[in-house]
Amino acid sequence: MSPFRLVYERAWRASIERKLLLQELECLRLKAYENSRLYKEKVKAVHDNNIKRREFRVGDLVLLYNSRLRLMPANLRSRWEGPYMVEKVELYGVFYLSYPSSPNFFKVNGHRLKQYHGEKLERNKELEIFLLKDPAQEED
Template sequence: MVYGKTTMMPIEFEYKTLRKALQLNMTLSEAQKDHIKQLNALDELRNMAVQHTKIIQHQQAKWHDKYIKERKFKSGDWALLYDSRYKDTMGKVHTRWLGPYEIVEVFQNGAVRLTTIDPVRFKLLVNSHRLRLYHKPATKE
């Protein structure tokens, strides 16, 4: 063996059809046909496994999509903003939802422009996945 060169193996070490034919008392052509049948069966098993995997993935996606709630925001609604910055430091009594904020504009890509409801207003742009719809409090009247 020379470093960096491929080795030259006798054909009976690379393809075991000749050895198999001698062990099973078959002719070489019968052994080759049997070997091709086994390879085809292996390909069929592989295709069946791939098909089964696709079916299982489709079923899992369908099951997970069943529990997705679609949230539609429109301008003028109020929303709470999830604050993920302090999720490890806060105690269990504190809330992680900030706001409420007023929705100014909803974009096609899922971004939402918010503004505070305080007299001093500032705008911020957030992802709609971080929002929860807030129902305005009822008035005393």
């Protein structure tokens, strides 16, 4: 047998082995994609089951979450503002709110709301706000 033929046969065998390895690698990659897809479906199902469905009707009193409060140094201040009245409900969790004494309303996402369980406010009733002062500052 000629040396050229020997080299050719070895190269041919190596190319076939390489193709088989590439096919095996492609099968492993497809299995990894399938496992990843199944994992994502399971995680999404668990996440969707844990989401709290918030259903508010027109006229309900709600509290609004203030996510920007962390920029302020008031540690004891509540992050919930309100109560606000639900004026209009739209699809996909969009709510229009208004302050009970104001005719203007604004749009918010339903994930930022929670039910207000305080006393019912009359329409057009003004709230009194008392600001607490530091006793050390009053003496000066």
